[in-house]
Amino acid sequence: MSAVPPHTSPQSAWTIERRSALLAAVPFFASLPPAVIGELAALFHAKTIPRGDFVFHEGQPAETVHIAATGRLKIIRTAADGRQIVLRLIQPGEPFGVAGGWGAVTYPASARALDHAVVLQLPAREFSRYLHRHPALALAVLNDLAARLREAEARILDAETANVEARIARALLRLVGPVTPGGTAQSVVLSRQDLADLTGTTLSTASRVLSARHRRGIVLALRERVTILDAAALAVLAGEG
Amino acid sequence: MSAVPPHTSPQSAWTIERRSALLAAVPFFASLPPAVIGELAALFHAKTIPRGDFVFHEGQPAETVHIAATGRLKIIRTAADGRQIVLRLIQPGEPFGVAGGWGAVTYPASARALDHAVVLQLPAREFSRYLHRHPALALAVLNDLAARLREAEARILDAETANVEARIARALLRLVGPVTPGGTAQSVVLSRQDLADLTGTTLSTASRVLSARHRRGIVLALRERVTILDAAALAVLAGEG
């Protein structure tokens, strides 16, 4: 899935070739001719983000567009009472914080590294120029945004109608991606707290729910990791409240 | 706000001139030259929707793009257990069901008339052609989508962290638009059930909350109408959970 050869060294070698390969694998850049991708790749620069550090904060001027090269990040928002929710998880190869590339002047959420990460960055003004210059790019971004909007709306429905049990089951299934019926057991690497923030509940409740499922043999609940043993049973829990 | 002169007859007279005027007032068409708007207006046709009827249903092929000409509509999704939530309210002049114009093949939600309404309709294929042909239109739509995504994310935060009191207060404030400090009292015309569906709660709870506020003199709770008497007090309720 990642465009980055797994044997290359973690944070040195972000050569223009590697950057081009990464960009070519991002859905919205796929529509651009290779020459333009090469041109863009030259404008991006790599930045190392230690685990736990923020790439940007909610409310800061959105002057940069980002792509996760290695490591995962979470996009979070903080409520008035201090509670946090995780809006999205960013996997290697995914763009994020693109708000500045289109209308918004400030980031609507914060981005924080879940692992030690390397992020490719581009000034939003440059991105915006390419958006104007290449209609195909604009349409590809449009499709991506539309998909994200549909996802967000599905989550609203979830949050307002489904109970915690179902929400956690659904989040786990979504995180491991398309179901692998007879395949090997899939894992989700995430702390209980992050899982709680992702499903709009509390650490205590998430922990309790996972412990119960562990006991029933549906998942294997370890430290910062949940392995799905019985995807079918989880799907049932996700289906009806 | 509406582009439609208030004295014209409700549903006859949707001449091409009136259609053009309506389109010109829609933010994403504003970027098109007047000639193109006229051309587009000729392609739209008007349809009357009685109160309570559906314009389209969730899951149907998204072959048409719509604009509310008169009357309001609600965009709703139904959960597995039958509960409904209102995703958006469409005011006269607003486009909706545009999913087919970009990626999606089916409508992700249903649209139902809150009032007796007139809707202008355009085949999604036509819309898509204009999207490809006019980059400025694509960028305008992009901005609109980005704004909707931010709104949806704000609502996720709300749903997952705020309590019912705050959510209802916030919904009311949002529905009357930007705060009018010393202005006349603003009203929200919506049934308790719709307000409940919009805030992810139940009819009973919404009714109780509004009754309590009515007694405290913060709002005037009438049949299918809530008038805000003390916006400042509401803002306080919306602020802290």
Place this chain on the structure above:
DNA sequence: TTCCCTCCTTGTTCCAGCGCAAAGACGCCC
């Protein structure tokens, strides 16, 4: 005017899930 339909109010009961808090397990750093 009368009927009927939709919308609203309000009472009672119950439980899912949160808040709080204390203790246990794991892994990392020095």
Place this chain on the structure above:
DNA sequence: GGGCGTCTTTGCGCTGGAACAAGGAGGGAA
């Protein structure tokens, strides 16, 4: 290898809000 910080588990009490239900009131149609 010991100390420490982070992550996790679990018990208990409490409460916000849902479920269910019965009654009331406004408004449109005929």
